[in-house]
Amino acid sequence: TERTLVLVKPDGVRRGLSGEILRRVEAKGYTLVAVELRTAGDDVLAAHYAEHEGKPFYAPLVDFMKSGAVLAVVAEGHRVIEGFRSLAGTTDPTTAAPGTIRGDLGRDWGLKVQQNLVHGSDSAESAAREIALWFPAL
Ligand code: ATP
Numbered sequence: 001t002e003r004t005l006v007l008v009k010p011d012g013v014r015r016g017l018s019g020e021i022l023r024r025v026e027a028k029g030y031t032l033v034a035v036e037l038r039t040a041g042d043d044v045l046a047a048h049y050a051e052h053e054g055k056p057f058y059a060p061l062v063d064f065m066k067s068g069a070v071l072a073v074v075a076e077g078h079r080v081i082e083g084f085r086s087l088a089g090t091t092d093p094t095t096a097a098p099g100t101i102r103g104d105l106g107r108d109w110g111l112k113v114q115q116n117l118v119h120g121s122d123s124a125e126s127a128a129r130e131i132a133l134w135f136p137a138l
């Protein structure tokens with residue numbers, strides 16, 4: 001059965017939305033396999049966001065991701081990768097559909113990086129890579 005990496009980003013943890021976000025993942029019917037609150041370091045973030053290196057929002061993104069605790073989660077279930085991306089909504093929280101995590105709980109704060117509450121792996125290859133990165137023991 002499929003697994004995905006979900007991150008509740010520092011804005012979500014800071015705003016006290018970790019429980020609400022986990023609740024939505026569980027309510028959809030997915031199983032939580034691992035949940036860990038931690039402060040991400042440069043090494044993990046550089047690997048996690050390697051595809052964005054060189055983009056204008058890369059440095060603000062890494063700084064933002066280091067600005068507070070992140071809740072790292074592995075969720076499991078048939079088609080969970082696609083299912084969580086659907087729960088999360090589109091990247092820009094201003095226009096993400098109501099009913100989604102970003103659409104219901106997020107907004108644009110006028111900052112250099114979009115603070116959009118969550119990350120979810122976007123493919124089976126990304127999920128395998130990201131789970132190995134954040135949870136090497138799994
Ligand atoms: P994630 O990978 O975090 O699930 P995503 O797939 O919707 O989100 P990506 O394109 O992978 O978005 O970008 C990673 C993160 O970088 C986004 O979630 C957002 O926080 C930030 N970001 C992406 N594009 C921009 C942008 N144009 N301006 C500011 N921040 C951005």
